[in-house]
Amino acid sequence: MSCISDCIKYLLFIFNFIFLICGLAILTLGVIVHLQVSEITDHIDTNLLFPSITLIVIGSIIFIISFFGCCGAIRESHCMTITFASFLLFILIVQVAVAVYVFVVVKNNDDKINITESYDKLFNNYSVDKDSREVVDLVQSSLHCCGVHSSKDFNLHNLPIPPSCCGLAEGQTCPLNDVYKVGCVNELKDAISKAGTILGSLAIAIAGVELIGIIFALCLANSIRNAERRGYRV
Numbered sequence: 001m002s003c004i005s006d007c008i009k010y011l012l013f014i015f016n017f018i019f020l021i022c023g024l025a026i027l028t029l030g031v032i033v034h035l036q037v038s039e040i041t042d043h044i045d046t047n048l049l050f051p052s053i054t055l056i057v058i059g060s061i062i063f064i065i066s067f068f069g070c071c072g073a074i075r076e077s078h079c080m081t082i083t084f085a086s087f088l089l090f091i092l093i094v095q096v097a098v099a100v101y102v103f104v105v106v107k108n109n110d111d112k113i114n115i116t117e118s119y120d121k122l123f124n125n126y127s128v129d130k131d132s133r134e135v136v137d138l139v140q141s142s143l144h145c146c147g148v149h150s151s152k153d154f155n156l157h158n159l160p161i162p163p164s165c166c167g168l169a170e171g172q173t174c175p176l177n178d179v180y181k182v183g184c185v186n187e188l189k190d191a192i193s194k195a196g197t198i199l200g201s202l203a204i205a206i207a208g209v210e211l212i213g214i215i216f217a218l219c220l221a222n223s224i225r226n227a228e229r230r231g232y233r234v
Contacts, residue, residue: 012081012216016069019062019213022206027059029202054098055199058091065091069217078224085217092210095203102200115192116148116185123148127159137164139184143191149183 069084125132146165147153154161166178
């Protein structure tokens with residue numbers, strides 16, 4: 001029994017190191033997604049900021065949880081091991097909820113209507129508002145798209161096609177043959193859908209790792225409790 005308990009203890013310690021790396025991955029991905037979409041989502045109605053902020057918070061909390069897990073395993077503390085398992089279970093539930101939110105809400109096709117309306121308003125202010133122009137140019141240069149539905153939208157508003165529609169710097173003339181053919185609404189929808197898939201998939205994958213950690217922690221806690229009842233440590 002002692003040999004099995006020792007194995008569980010060291011497996012739990014190794015798991016916490018892996019868990020620490022997973023937490024860093026969640027935190028890093030959440031920050032990257034948040035930084036990349038925050039400027040755009042300030043002007044366009046999307047649901048992508050919520051999961052990115054949630055994953056940033058989860059990634060930060062994981063460092064604290066890993067501390068309880070490591071200390072509980074090394075010191076063979078029943079209380080700290082149970083605390084670790086409880087926190088881990090809570091984080092697992094939150095991550096599954098975030099993944100469900102991403103796959104059901106963020107990737108829902110109805111979001112395309114909101115994106116179209118928001119981006120259309122942004123595009124209509126292209127010639128009169130500097131912030132709107134900067135966001136539209138950023139979207140066009142980043143996603144290799146032009147206009148709301150196509151480059152013809154600039155013609156409908158009696159505007160010249162900007163250099164952001166063909167990847168050129170401001171002030172340069174955009175050749176008609178090099179203009180991006182696709183509109184930005186579809187590209188935005190695809191980009192948000194891909195980002196949602198990555199966030200949701202990562203949350204589910206790490207939730208599976210956390211489930212293994214919960215099982216190890218509960219097994220170790222049970223071994224510690226049984227050993228304490230017998231009057232010796234594992």
